[in-house]
Amino acid sequence: MPKTMLANATINAIYLADPTHLTELCDELGDVSHVIENLVFSPMVKQDICFARDVWLEPQIVTFNSISEAVKLLRAAGKYWYLYPLENIRRSRLIEAELRNLPLLTHTFPLQEAIPAIGCFTLLDKNTLVYSAKRWKKAPLGDFQFIEDKTNPPNRAYLKLWEALSLGDIYPSAGDTALDLGASPGGWTYVMQTLGTKITAVDKAPLEPRIAKLPNVTFLQQSAFALNPADLKHPVDWVLCDVACYPERTYELIMQWINSGNAKHLIFTIKLQGKTDIATLEKFKKIPGGRVIHLFYNKHEATFFYPEPTQLQIG
Ligand SMILES: C[S@@+](CC[C@H](N)C(=O)[O-])C[C@H]1O[C@@H](n2cnc3c(N)ncnc32)[C@H](O)[C@@H]1O
Structure with a gap:
């Protein structure tokens, strides 16, 4: 996919859409470079965005040749990384396996512990890594995994x-x-x-x-x-x-x-x-x-x- 399409675009933020409100997110942004599944690439950092599950605030789009190279890039940019699986899932998982284990992502309410900074990454193709160490929300996909109270x-x-x-x-x-x-x-x-x-x-x-x-x-x-x-x-x-x-x-x-x-x-x-x-x-x-x-x-x-x-x- 679209490495070449993205090559000349200015991408200052990547928005993760709730699939049921993807159109609303794009309408709200107005200026959208590309949409890849639920990821919306944009030159705009919109401070008052409503329909984003999360925003990747410092997106890097880089070419890499080997799994170890991708791992090295990610390790240098942050401690914890969450894989957003998009393309080349097996290769993505191999990169994920080399990274530090994530802290527990299920929570009771009120949250007992602060969630550390967790970056997100994905592959656009075999050799294109997209990552952002800085994101808007604490939880990697913008959703707290609450342990529900069913009683x-x-x-x-x-x-x-x-x-x-x-x-x-x-x-x-x-x-x-x-x-x-x-x-x-x-x-x-x-x-x-x-x-x-x-x-x-x-x-x-x-x-x-x-x-x-x-x-x-x-x-x-x-x-x-x-x-x-x-x-x-x-x-x-x-x-x-x-x-x-x-x-x-x-x-x-x-x-x-x-x-x-x-x-x-x-x-x-x-x-x-x-x-x-x-x-x-x-x-x-x-x-x-x-x-x-x-x-x-x-x-x-x-x-x-x-x-x-x-x-x-x-x-
Ligand atoms: C989505 S439910 C609220 C659920 C609630 N927050 C809860 O946690 O159980 C919407 C409620 O709005 C109430 N409602 C509708 N019109 C109202 C009004 N004019 N004044 C007060 N309540 C109203 C309905 O009776 C209904 O209970």
Whole structure:
């Protein structure tokens, strides 16, 4: 493949796409040199990219002749390397076998240990190595391999919040206050409860009874939109929202919360409708101090963070 095609291109970043949102990633970038499976090569380092699983920030595209030469190049550039298998898989695996073993990549929540810097590499053909020691996300494919809790949460939505908190490296402290809008059946409320926060869950539908009975959980059965953020007597440490509604309503609600000054942290799911409307998403991306990311555990959704956790900044 395309060594020659890439030879004259300026590639400043390689984006790893979620295969279900490859088109969105390309639309967002605009300037794309090449797409090879889920790798998108671009001259642009886009600081506010939403639809990338990960970004390889210092991509090197080099010719090599032997496995030992490739290994030497990688060893000189970094300690740990993750193979993204693309072409010449057997040869790629032989290179991988010569590199240092990776640390454990499965995690409990909250993460117990810091994930060390791990570079990624792949082969474009028998003699072309692509690698980047510097990447955006901690986990090699941009997804935390969580050891799931199949017993306690009422559904799998908890994984979205686990990922959001871990990715941003932002964890509530015990005793923090939290408002969980669109909380039922209670996956996110469950997560916040395990972290020791005092949560008010709000939903038109009931919480699962065993979540409603947990200590420090209060439930308001009403619309999330009936709460006026400006009316709150005390600011809330965490305002979370997973309400199933049109993005425009979510946008209005986010702006109400930010303008009220009554929320220290916001984590909101933006539910995308049908074909992704990049223009709508751009509105969220333009909110000063915010950040929009399509999480690994987001389906046809994206997640809005405010303020932007420093861990999510690119570069
Ligand atoms: C995806 S589910 C939320 C899942 C939840 N985060 C969890 O972890 O279990 C979306 C929720 O939004 C709720 N919802 C829809 N419109 C609402 C509104 N206007 N106010 C409050 N909740 C609403 C639905 O009842 C539903 O429970």
